[in-house]
Amino acid sequence: MSKNSRTYRLAFWFLRCFCPPHLLEEIEGDLIQRYEHDLKSGNYKVRRAKRRLVWNTIRFFRPGIILRGKKSRKINSFDMFINHIVFAWRIFKKEKFHSLLNVSGLALGISVGIILVLILRYDLTYDQQHINHNRIYRLGARQQMQGDDFHGAITARELAPVLQAEFSQIEKVTRLEVWGRTLVTPSVSETKSFYEEEIIRADSTYFDIFTHKFLAGDKASCLTDLNSVVLTNSASQKYFGTTDVIGKTILIENTIYSITAVIEDVPENSHVKFKILLAGLPDRDWFDTPSESFWNPDVYTYLLVKQGFNPKEFAVAFQTIYHKYFKETGDRIEGKYTPILEPLAAIHLYSTLKADLPQGNIMYLYTLAGVGMFIILLACINYMNLATAKSSGRSMEIAIKKTLGSGNKNLMGAFFIESILLSLISFILALFLVAFILKFTSFNLLIGKNLALDIINQPELLIVAFGISIGVGCLAGSYPALVLSRIPAMKTLRVTQVSYFSGTNTRRILIGVQFIVSIFVVTSTLFMQDQIDFVRSRNLGFEKENVLVIPIQDTVIQKQITPIRNEILKNPNILSVTTSQNVIGMTNTHEKWGMWAESKEGMKVNGFTVFFVGENYLQTMGIELKEGRDFRVGEQGDLLKSFLANEAAVKAMGWDDPIGKKVRFYQATEDAHVIGVVKDFNFASLHSNVEPTLICKIPQEHGFLQVRVTGNVSEAIQSIQNQWESIDSPHPFEYHFLDKRFDEQYKSDVTQIKLLNALSYLCIFISALGLIGLSSFHALRRTKEFGIRKVLGARMSHLISLLSKEAIILMIVASLIAAPASIATVIWWKEGFAFRSSINYLTIVFVLIGAVGLVYSVVFFQSYNAARANPVDSLKHE
């Protein structure tokens, strides 16, 4: 026996792992007996007998043994489970009104949850389609000099080749140049042209770094030739109606390119979006010294680094680059240059650099997620409140169940099943609701994304959504399950009067939370709306209304500006005409010119925003001249030699008497002078302050024609269009209004507020649902009491105020808590604006009045019947 003990131990250890303990002894005994029997019979040698023992043991690993948890399985928990579901379904059908309230609340909550998941998934996976995304960095820089501190996403195009040559840790480098609207003609013979918004130009290394799927053409060689172009699928469909376009030519602006590859459309969640990719970046040759070019960033630079690359080491090693290439100009302008590396996938949400492509905002996501959670919480609270409030009606049921032997755990399970059943019904509703919202409403337009509930292609979405609803069901069911299962059975059965669950305080707190959240969201939204209204209506220092902006497309038209001007001025609806290279509200405010300017310590380089303008600029834009004079009309020597400065520039330079101060372009040899000072005007959004600015009149007017119109605007536009088309036939006539374009800068703010607005309506709606449910229940419960009160002489208004008093007090307390919180939040939010409206405290009062009114009317409608009923009837009520 002892020599066999090791085999036994092993076999029995295995047996004990799965075998129910009460069967262990007999099975072990039988196994031993059989083994001994095998040995004794002489049919088996020791080793074979041992093997048979082990094999016999293993064969006990079967359902008939493993699942035999008890000797008898008379109690079937599955049957009980089915019973719970049946029960829950009956409760659902019995309380139709409350079930409806609950389901609609939960469905809204779950829909919000699903949409949130979609948004988060979209934003958090930005740029991750590139296989090497965690080895790709974008190189930006902080450039500091007197008057300018520029954190930019761009770098000089001369820098990339230098980095490639000097750093062994860098595997590949590519540069991107993003083009604005460009005229594209499918082929030379074609007369029809399109404006294409998304064109980029990149080095031939582009496809070594970024991952794109090729539909046609060769990845390695498609960008080697300077005149080659890569189209995306949709661009190729748009221009040629097919993807079989390799070798065809396309006219972009005035250059002919030949198509070398077609790739799949760039995923929407990429921060670089393009339809057309041109090959090769030409060199720049207009700088006096090579070192000067390094200080003039113009392209996006992306680095593919090797494994083990350390950004900190890069920053240190960059010093050698600086000394070699930047230092000469850097010393001259007293500048400082610090490289900034951003991981590719972090750019969309976390980059704060200027001169960047459109990006997301992590705070915005947090806000959305936060409000979304609030809404889910509100929906759950609704359920908790209704469920516990109704406990008085169900205490008898619970007591009977307990008497029949149901434990607390069992009861809790039953209540969870009830809430999960509701949440699953809501889940189905929510799926339809979400699909509807995404498909048939302007929601996608509003958030600027293209979300869809594509369950067929992304089945994991369904699982996530299902998970959300189960989670919501559990959250909503947790409190009722805990409370209701504790209702004492004996007391309920003995006391004939229906005992009333005493958790009113908890319920008050829960309603209070709902009120706080709703008021917080509503007041915050209103405050934000205030700020946006303020920003839009603020005097900007120029007149943004009634100005038409028309792009001047090419040099042919540039040369004819004066005749065009004279011609369109004949129309009485046109007041004045000017041109400028950059348009207010469209100006890239990050673009600063390093200029020599007179200061107390002599001429120093300082950063200024510079407007290059044509005739009558101040008059047309309505910018006010503070001192000095405007440019003279005609070519009388003001060209390039005279500057107008704004107040911010005067202040920045510390000029006491600005007129006549010397200013000159970095490369200029001759001094120019300040001839006048204009009042500050906000050429950029009110998120930023007015920067020191110079206005300069240039000989060859170009850029944008700007026309101040009055009276019959459409007639004025028509007359300009006629003029225009007679001169510039190849380009379609285009214009926009200055104020519209200016206000587009607040598009993302407006979007946020619209979304928050929608969410705050949801908050109100869900809270109201909860209130309706509770107050109808309360009214019903107090029918008899009301009858007695009426007999004793109470009037209806008394009764209703009796019911609504509690909710109204709660509402007032809730506003006392929510108002300061929302004020603090909004003050924090407004820090993103350089110009802020003051907080209108009246808003809170209005919200409070509205809220109290809403509470009162909800209670009124719900208790109207109970309060109106004839005491004779209500006293019969049981």
Add this chain to the structure above:
Amino acid sequence: MAKEFLGEFEELVLTLVAALKDDAYGAAIAEEIETRMKRDVNLSAVHVTLYRLEDKGFLKSGMGGGTNERGGRRKRIYTITNAGVAVLKAMKEARVDLWKLVPQLKIG
């Protein structure tokens, strides 16, 4: 309640429990099947069948005494219940009835 049916192996085990009287337990039944029926039998199958028959109410069981042969482990001794005897009888009679229907061998 629907009439209980027994599988072939179940019937075999049930019959052996009845036959072995006070000495009916897993290993003994397995050995008995092997020696009498000359067929290889899986010990775990015997156990599971015994449990199932007990669930159906044809057997009852109790722990018997331990012997040295089994490393001191006690046996679970099975005895057939009245229901078990009834079902065995019923099955046997049904079979005999059926057997009577089979044409007997005739010579000539």
